[in-house]
Amino acid sequence: MVKVWDSFIRGYHWLLVVAIGGLWWTAENAYMEWHLRIAIGVGALMLARMMWGVAGSPNARIATFVKGPRAFWQHLKELRSGNYQAGKTHNPVGGWAVLLLWSLIFVQLGTGLFATDEIFFSGPLASLVSSETQSQLTDIHKLNFNVLLTFIGVHVVAILVYRLRGENLLGSMVHGRRKLEQAPRLYASGWAWLMAAVLATIAWYYWG
Structure with missing residues (x-):
């Protein structure tokens, strides 16, 4: 068992899980001030993850784990036949x-900046657009969150499928280890956490 995920990737993943649950709970119970605060934290995490996806540990970089259609379909064939072998990063x-998860989260964050309940709460940038645009973006915000929850459900099912195929993806994201012959090169991730904290502090100051 060798280390394949650095502390930032694992911490970011589980903080995101908790934060999305918090966003759902605060919205359902109309705790909108806390909803905004959690969203600020998610935004900081996501921006730090984008930077880590460019200059972080090699196996955490976007260019490393995003493959073309041929690799995508080849992986599905290997998984179906039972010939799948885990690698040093995300499979194709x-x-x-x-990428789909990130897209949904950024849509959620972006529309939330302009969303409003037309009574008690409006996003920090809602005043910059018309009431009609606010209403449209609010509808997208609500719909997109349902899409995000559906995708999360599919993600959980996929984890179970890989577990049946002998790959413990959940465990790897907890302890960071995977059974491989050679460990990938991992960078110290302290600066990524510092960047996330700085971004959250700045956003909290202006919007929190």
Whole structure:
């Protein structure tokens, strides 16, 4: 068992899980001030993850785990036949799933900046657009969150499928280790956490 995921990737993943649950709970119970605060934290995490995806540990970089269609379909064939061998980063299907997750989260964050309940709460940038645009973006915000929850459900099912195929993706994201012959090169991730904290502090100051 060798280390394949650095502390930032693992911490970011589980903080995101908790934060999305918090966003759902605060919205359902109308705790909108906390909803905004959690969203600020998610935004900081996501921006730090984008930077880590460019200059972080090699196996955490976007260019490393996003593969073309041929690799995508080849991976599905290997998984179906039982010939799948885990690698040092996300598999080709998982890489595209990560991009989809990021897209949904950024849509959620972006529309939330302009969303409003037309009574008690409006996003920090809602005043910059018309009431009609606010209403449209609010509808997208609500719809997109349902899409995000559906995708999360599919993600959980996929984890179970890989577990049945002998790959413990959940365990790897907890302890960071995977059974491989050679460990990937991992960078110290302290600066990524510092950047996330700085971004969250700045956003909290202006919007929190």
